[in-house]
Amino acid sequence: MAKQWVYAFGEHEFDKDLLGGKGANLGEMTKIGLPVPPGFTITTEACRHCIKEGKPPADLDSQVMQKLAEVEKKTNKKFGDAANPLLFSVRSGAKFSMPGMMDTVLNIGLNDATAAGLAKKSGNERFAFDSYRRLVQMFGDVVLGVEHKKFEAVLDSYKKGRKDTDLTVNELKQIVREYKELVKKETKKPFPDEPAEQLKLAINAVFESWNTPRANVYRKLNNIPDDLGTAVNVQAMVFGNRGANSGTGVAFTRNPATGAKEHYGEYLVDAQGEDVVAGIRTPKPVDEMKKDLPAAYAELLEVYDKLEKHYKEMQDFEFTIEGGKLYMLQTRTGKRTAQAAVKIAVDMVKEALIDKETAVMRVEPNSINQLLHEQLDPTAELKVIAKGLAASPGAAVGRIVFNAEDAQEWAAKGEKVILARNETSPEDIAGMAVAKGILTARGGMTSHAAVVARGMGKCCVAGCNAVRVDEKTKKMFVGDREFEEGAWISLDGDTGRVIQGQVKTVPPALSGDFGVFMQWADSFRRLRVRANADTPVDAKRARDFGAEGIGLCRTEHMFFGEDRLPWMQKMILAKDAEGRREALGHLLEMQREDFKGLFKAMDGLPVTIRLLDPPLHEFLPSHEELLVEITKLKATKGSAALLREKEVLLKRVEELKEINPMLGNRGCRLGITLPDVTRMQVRAIIEAAIECEANGVKVKPEIEVPLVSHVNELKFVKQIIDETAECVFKERGKRSAYKVGTMIELPRATLTADEIAEYAEFMSFGTNDLTQTTFGFSRDDAEGKFLHEYVEAKILDGDPFAVIDRGGVGKLIKMTVELGRKTKPKLEIGICGEQGGEPNSVEFCHIVGLDYVSCSPFRVPIARLAAAQAGIRHKKQ
């Protein structure tokens, strides 16, 4: 049996792979009885044949002619018949919509004879020759490859400044003649007058357009396989430009901005699709059709209804009205805002169109980020001066300051401030805390500024290269613009835009639907979701967003506070054990209160506390600053006492200096070389737990040992932890439960997870460090230097610090879970890296069987939704 290359609309079942998106939907609409002008789809298979063999299938022509005859029958017109001509549109339709491919040729079938016939039949000569003019121009450009601007030049020579509609019939006829001459001159062949040849050439042109360089590049960029091919849709023409009872429009079955179930759409009377797009005339809301075109309006209402009942999804469709009758030309799933997506999903469940599972799958997890933050007023006019990375969402409006002290000073006076820095460091934390938003000139999506801002739920635009901050003169430069301290700017953390002046903002849209929706989502997820939080304020916010515990409390953040840093520095600079003990005593007092606050905020929920992680030099002034100061003091014969003091400091900083601090004396290495710090932290945790429990707070502390590479490190630190806890229990005469576990963030830990599990009650992946060491990429260096080029050159699909690299890092994660659970089948395993709130990574965590993900508070709802979708997607496995 010969292969069928051509299907009439509705003849084949819904199959985007075979019929393309457009063709499949035209068929679908035909089947449910919507008024689709008849036509047929040439399959992607025919295109693939064409790509492979270099020519269309031998029997394609005859199959096309057969289907064409069916259309003639349905329309009572004849292709090429001068008396009653049938005209066709030819449109491409791949599985994925794809710019760069040939789009549309209209009015196929016109020539001098059929144009005259159309004029006669329609009683509208101008319409007929305008259509003819359009055919020659479109066909000449798209199918025959004559430059568009050459046709425009001819047209302009007639219009002489007038509008298209001002052209007379004679002028149009003259233009058609000149167009044809142009085609002959350019292509060395006459314009094909034969309708069958026009059709054949147009179909081939669509096939060939699959391999244009632009289409190839687009496919490469979007990971679309080159061998999919496109379908071709050949459809009987209907005309919206045949007078006052004709028209054309675009509509959505619901409001794509708000989600409201209302008639959303616009139309133009006496116009073709391209006129709506061109935007020369202003379209009217569809409800006005009731008055203008009442019959078509009635049909439209039925379309709304049928489409939604059939697709069970909000549709975006195009229609044309010819002589008062409505025709459907296209439908597809409508794009919508996050707010609309949530509302539509919830409403459709209420309308019994879909079930909750389907509803939960309908909202892109990342999109709900928009719902959680203040936004720039979408109606405001923006003077965008630069664009950086959308590092932390939300909007911020304030006056620029250039350092943490100024930020605090201005904020204390009640000013809204934006902290602008070349890059931030831990010492900026206090300034970041009071700022409305943060702008940095350098650093990537996981730079200090970005990570801390996300943690604080604060808007941040990072790595904005166009910005140069001169921290000394307190000025910011963007191109040749100069901004003084105190100048107003606005930031859009969702897009990375930096805007001059004070833009109005709107509050987050956490409507009731959102709550309902998230509740449904929760019912489908297996993964628990915790938050990374270091302060009671963050912890509370996380809990409000649905966090089921703290998955990572980074205790070092507690030491950068104004009241802490001096003691931390004293501890590091202590000359002897006694000096160190004194400093640690002060830090103990403060840490204990920190933990009490956290425990209270998370009453009843687990709190994972990571012991001190960063290298000590992070708490001291920078080596280079000190060098410069000392050089200056020496060169200018400055204060000898100050010089001595700085030199002592420099010496200690030099001792602590590391060539690769990321791989240096940090994490548990610090806890092993300075066990007193570990003891202080554990004491603070246990004392806080006992004091909280005395006040009826339910406390579940999980003490986490960072950066373990060998089981013996964990064993060593666990012994210190257990000894310290026992010591406190004895002092207080009370016991309190706690767990000891470890971060898994080094390849060696993953490879020996079975050994490590012997001493760990829980494990949590630190995927930032694990990604760094698995790739051998320093996050800070890679993002500023070569990572961008890697993604551009398609060496990497994306930033592995944003999305878990399943092929490498993911293998280690999988291995860890298998090895760890071999030792302890019920071992609790989570993830607390940046990727813990990224949907693709959350899905991976679900697949490999983690117990929870932990992410910054503002990403908790995203992670909840992503976990639900993963649960639904993989429920059969």
Place this chain on the structure above:
Amino acid sequence: MAKQWVYAFGEHEFDKDLLGGKGANLGEMTKIGLPVPPGFTITTEACRHCIKEGKPPADLDSQVMQKLAEVEKKTNKKFGDAANPLLFSVRSGAKFSMPGMMDTVLNIGLNDATAAGLAKKSGNERFAFDSYRRLVQMFGDVVLGVEHKKFEAVLDSYKKGRKDTDLTVNELKQIVREYKELVKKETKKPFPDEPAEQLKLAINAVFESWNTPRANVYRKLNNIPDDLGTAVNVQAMVFGNRGANSGTGVAFTRNPATGAKEHYGEYLVDAQGEDVVAGIRTPKPVDEMKKDLPAAYAELLEVYDKLEKHYKEMQDFEFTIEGGKLYMLQTRTGKRTAQAAVKIAVDMVKEALIDKETAVMRVEPNSINQLLHEQLDPTAELKVIAKGLAASPGAAVGRIVFNAEDAQEWAAKGEKVILARNETSPEDIAGMAVAKGILTARGGMTSHAAVVARGMGKCCVAGCNAVRVDEKTKKMFVGDREFEEGAWISLDGDTGRVIQGQVKTVPPALSGDFGVFMQWADSFRRLRVRANADTPVDAKRARDFGAEGIGLCRTEHMFFGEDRLPWMQKMILAKDAEGRREALGHLLEMQREDFKGLFKAMDGLPVTIRLLDPPLHEFLPSHEELLVEITKLKATKGSAALLREKEVLLKRVEELKEINPMLGNRGCRLGITLPDVTRMQVRAIIEAAIECEANGVKVKPEIEVPLVSHVNELKFVKQIIDETAECVFKERGKRSAYKVGTMIELPRATLTADEIAEYAEFMSFGTNDLTQTTFGFSRDDAEGKFLHEYVEAKILDGDPFAVIDRGGVGKLIKMTVELGRKTKPKLEIGICGEQGGEPNSVEFCHIVGLDYVSCSPFRVPIARLAAAQAGIRHKKQ
């Protein structure tokens, strides 16, 4: 049946686990008919029982008494019999010799009655009471725990400056009495006079000594399990101190220093073992016994012969002569120098004592290092002033200089120099090249100085903390000593000793035996051995040492030369593509000549050339130096032109600066972001290959892409390589074969080795980087900071940068081999990290099926031997 806890010498088969080393060998000697005084061994099992149950087995006593009766029968003496007393020695004997355990108690069985009997029977009252005096002192000290110095005080009060031998019989009797009073006073119990009780207490004391703190620490440090236990040897006493026809001695069956088959040993007439050890009298060479003690000498010659024939190994033994008759007290495998080990192994094969396989197993691979370098004259007296790490072997004598320029200047004048630095950097290479040896105050076994020195085969003592170098004033301080530039010092790279003054040296002892031995070794190895070499000189040396190719040529080392660095810097600082091209053009000329030299030196053998690896900032001045210079220029209003120049340089250095350069823009990342550098290097390689082939040199270049983490990186660079090669082929009108492969040095590469193998013709493990990333340890930071503490605290068994960490890094290596060969079954895989020349690591490479190891030239023979031993050890697998 009751368990047998006690075996007469020779009753049980040779079993060190059960009888301990000493007991097993006493039994062995008894069995082969050597004159061993009769006795018995109490098993380690009895000791283990004792440790576990807290008391000796119930039937131990009766079994001891039974074996004791057999000894009485053999000796015709009776234990405790005043008329004809039998005396015993009690000695510990664990499987591994172990300081801290009770060693020996002699003369057990003496009391007032038996001492009198011994006096009478021997006709030597002084001997009897001296023995009695020794028993009380030894027993009191070792078994009863009375402090040694208290006995010495009593003894001294009699000696009054005289020698032991000057004491009269009456004085000795008086001393025995006073000793016993001392024991009673100290232990609140009388000295045990009953021989059976003495024996029982002594046996128990040996058991208990297993658990002394010192023994425990020793076991912990040497990884000896705590539950092995020790055996106890009870042996009839023989006396070397019974006059002129008695004596005692120690001998080796061959010369342990040279390996010569000769009578090596010393003896003392009329003395006991402890007298030989005490070193008060000077022993005589054993051959003099021929005259002094002819019968015993004849027996001794038989002993030499029997021992070697039986053990087929050089023995170190102790003997005693009593009344002209020779008795054997101990034998064990003799320790020897590397030179002796080789000679003995070769000779024993020639003597048909052992086969070649056994011979090859007899030499510790690391020890042959000594044979390859100049050594300090072993007879010289040394004034050791400090001790650092034995970073690169050999000896060096020269005058100290403190920077590379001075080193070159002094060397040019014909002076021998030692380059002393706080630490070295790539800019010191030229100075290191002309120095006789290198001394650094900081840095570990894999610091720059250590690695480069080993590569150059040059003596280096690194990380010598006691040394402080003031590079500015050109002085070196060691404690309160001060050394000016030009002062003579000597270095011992085998021990890390730094010696004041000019010590004589002796040349390497590469005797003929060594050649024969290495040839045998080669016949047993499967692993090939290549060398890491960057220059023709190194390549030639490596080839002389038996290298079968170059496994790693680090091209960056070529750019640090005086003629290269300026062009490299120009390339980096170039403002445009043209400037860069010009600089690259100059580098191309030089690189091509470099490669031609290498190819010629390795004619017929493969040469693996790694493309540029280090981050570019390594070629520029340090950021901090520039900062200080600029600050100074500004503060002192120095030259504006110079300031401008420095500021431009600083800007570029800042652009290139990285937070963690080890994980930054280096390796193939550099080759991808700066493809022109890759093109230049590949062009140099291919042009050199073609030019060499034209001159009849057989060239096998292997182009190696470093630091690949994702297959696409290799794919990308391989394309550049292939395109460049094709381009050169076309220009030259000639083709030449080359391979493209990659370093495997990042965990992600190991995890995706199957994908990478698609594009790699060979793989080579860079275990330095792989260890860094697997552990998350920066080599430089870890070795200076926490690694030492980790090894001390037994968190790690040893430095993973020295010996491959089989449990972690090793797993990745194994995975790589499996994955890589799944894609390409014959994929060639090697290793070129520091560990490639370390015997334990070489064994691992053999086990996992690598094709070759590559190491610094001077380690090539070590690797060859280690590979042979691995081949023999694992040949059944």
